[in-house]
Amino acid sequence: MIAASNKMSFDANKVVMLAEARSDNWSQLLMKVGADRDKAAFAVLFDHFAPLLKGFLMKGSALGPERAEELAQETMIKVWRKADSFNASKASASTWIYTIARNCRIDWLRREAKSSRDIEAEDIYDFGDENPSFNSLVQMRNRDKIRENLAFLPPEQLEVLAKIYFEGKTHSEVSLELGLPLGTVKSRIRLALNRLQVRMTAAEARQDA
């Protein structure tokens, strides 16, 4: 009995999951690249994502257009190489590509700093994300909520988030750059993350109360 009901809920999850995955064309294409080594599909992905990556990496002052384009290329080559490990039930194409771009940027910064040992960002940021208990349906709904809620964030909250994600700035660097007290930066982040459904730890919730 228990086994049967488990199976049913699993199937129901799967149906919704597939329906959602279908609605995300980029994820579909990326799956195709992974499964079939489909170069035509990759070219379509490239045309969409390379300019976004370039724009993303150029925001802020750290990277000029040439360097940003090189890193966009490097990212897309990694996308090709790793496409078979992409799993649409864990992350959307843009989220997965974001993490690869982030890792490329980290490695580039470390090469620039002539760091003595090359531990690759990819190794550090792979946290063995194979937890069987996590619910991809919940994950999917969160994903949609993030997309919707991001559109309604007040500009001052979005500005702070953008600095952190686009430029890899720490909170104190953001506070220096925007000429805002650190506390203000932190509370803007807190408000934004609350709206985006990031659950705070119990200790943080107590602090806020």
Added chain:
Amino acid sequence: MPEVRLHPNTDALLDYSAGSLSPAQAVAISAHLFYCPGCQAKTRTLNAIGGNLLANTEAVSVAVDCLSDVMAQLDTVDTALPEKREINNAAPQGDRWKNLPPLVKGLVRDSGISWRHLSSSLRVARLPVGERRFELALHQIKAGGSAPAHDHRGLEITVVLHGSFSDDEGVYHQGDYITREPGHIHTPVATANTECVCLSVLEAPIRLVGRFSRLFNPFLSFMPV
């Protein structure tokens, strides 16, 4: 496995997701994530924020030959890039290495572990990650043994990998992520029946010149340049 009780704060996970942590700090977060499904889910959400920001960003057109450039590299890339670096050291054996995050196992395997005794019950092995500001190390306290009381000139992050330890503020188990601010003084003691292995990230103190400089933090195995 008992549930992990102590977690990195949301700001630290955000910095991890955005890629602004130093390598040693990022390794500590990664190690915690290995044991903590809750923080994994949170990190996925934070990554999804990054993904959405990327999707909504203003596109900047790339050079005409950008795609053909990449297409030309695709086939060579598949064969030219080795899957993983060659590793010569054997995987560490024994109980204490059993349920370790693959990242930590990899670091141990790559660098080989060389323990250095700091006291009769405490030893340390440095894990090099090419980092100036923080030192990443493993600390091992013998069953029932204690580490010398020490204060912190800088930030200290500890992730329990094996066994458990306690100090005047509590008992810490596998996966717990403990942050100690500069100035905090404590005396960690390992639980009586098992040794305790921790991953620690220590902020390098201001460099002090002189032959007794190391005494300022007995946990540091080297003086950073």
